[in-house]
Amino acid sequence: MRINIENFRNDLLNWYDEYARVLPWRSEPLPYYVWVSEIMLQQTRVEAVKPYFARFIKRLPTLKDLAEVDDDELRKLWEGLGYYNRVRNMKKCAIECMDKYNGFLPSAYEELIELPGIGSYTAGAIASIAYKEVVPAVDGNVLRVFSRLLASYDDIGKESTKKKFHTIIQEYVSKDRPDAFNQAVMEIGAMVCVPNSAPRCNICPIVSYCQAYETGKEHVLPIKEKKLKRRIEKRTIVVMVHDGKVVLRKRPQTGLLADLYEFINLEGYHTKKQLKELFNDSYTIKSIEKLPTSKHIFSHVEWHMHGYLIEVENVNDELLASITDVDERYAIPTAFKAYKDMLKHYIK
The missing domain is CATH 1.10.340.30 (Hypothetical protein; domain 2)
Structure with a gap:
């Protein structure tokens, strides 16, 4: 035709x-x-x-x-x-x-x-x-x-x-x-x-x-080859709170989510005991609370995240952000939205 x-x-x-x-x-x-x-x-x-x-x-x-x-x-x-x-x-x-x-x-x-x-x-x-x-x-x-x-x-x-x-x-x-x-x-x-x-x-x-x-092919077309299966990465997200503010870190200038702000983001899954050992030398830990798991899908990778909220009595040379800063000043990727919402609930 x-x-x-x-x-x-x-x-x-x-x-x-x-x-x-x-x-x-x-x-x-x-x-x-x-x-x-x-x-x-x-x-x-x-x-x-x-x-x-x-x-x-x-x-x-x-x-x-x-x-x-x-x-x-x-x-x-x-x-x-x-x-x-x-x-x-x-x-x-x-x-x-x-x-x-x-x-x-x-x-x-x-x-x-x-x-x-x-x-x-x-x-x-x-x-x-x-x-x-x-x-x-x-x-x-x-x-x-x-x-x-x-x-x-x-x-x-x-x-x-x-x-x-x-x-x-x-x-x-x-x-x-x-x-x-x-x-x-x-x-x-x-x-x-x-x-x-x-x-x-x-x-x-x-x-x-x-x-x-x-020709009855409207349900078949268009042809698009399936993407390769995404790689799964296990992460532990630590929402560290001091005096009503949260510790933020800036990601590297290149790579995934370059130059954006995030909560403390560790490779692999960590237990409460491992986190206490990891942070004990730098912080005086008041409490550690397990948070729900979360998942975020990027184009080529999936983050499967475990989360913890750690309240500390002291911080060193860290960027501390208020809830207002988190809402209005620092760009935090959607990958961390679940933990951002939990932080707000905790602070309020």
Whole structure:
């Protein structure tokens, strides 16, 4: 079945005009807003991103503000979104834009893709949505829609497949409304042509063009090779409290959760007796309380955590943070959320 691209575009855009969600970065598609929202949306649902986006833009309304913000404050603004390397690259990008582009994101796809942290998809989104350049924005939603549309058995996890679809979709992008076209395909992928085996074909405005639906393969496609099994790491988290404040330590500048703050984090599982022996020379321990276990999944590793709350009478040269500091100043990864909540309950 050969797709009539003009009819396909019209049906897609008519649906988008009627059913598109009202989102703050769509209502005012400034290049900076589009960029910030797209980076936030890469691993997070739209509804969850809204308050983060509002808070980020209120504090850092321009590229200049982002380029100049303190690193700890920037990480705190990002806390809960994960993948902190993305926000570090955003600051690098903002600094480069201040130096090269007078404080603005460039309008051309080819210039955008050369900036730190901006890949093909993000460059396409900014160029098409903010600047109306006729270029595709190919994210996971778009790959899923077009894999089913064209009944493609190419593995969408491969970079070669993404490049192939970028070239294919270029022909489909509306010359008059590239911004609406790209957002419409993303919206179809998010709301209708959803992942796994449950596409909502009965309400899809482009189902008549879909070769996967025509051949009964909509539940099979797209093809994506399963990821390797994650490595499991055993950790012991020590929430050490002194005088109503908690000991925080800063992680190394490279590697997992780089430069973020954490509670005392030990490799392997430790017993109360082992912890007393470990800390006895440096601290006067008042009490040790076993906390519930917790688990956090990263992309390639799982932390299986045992926790303890240790109250001490003295600290040495340690960073002590109040609950207000924990809430407002220091970025603590979501991996430690369970122990952060337990700390708050204990202090209160």
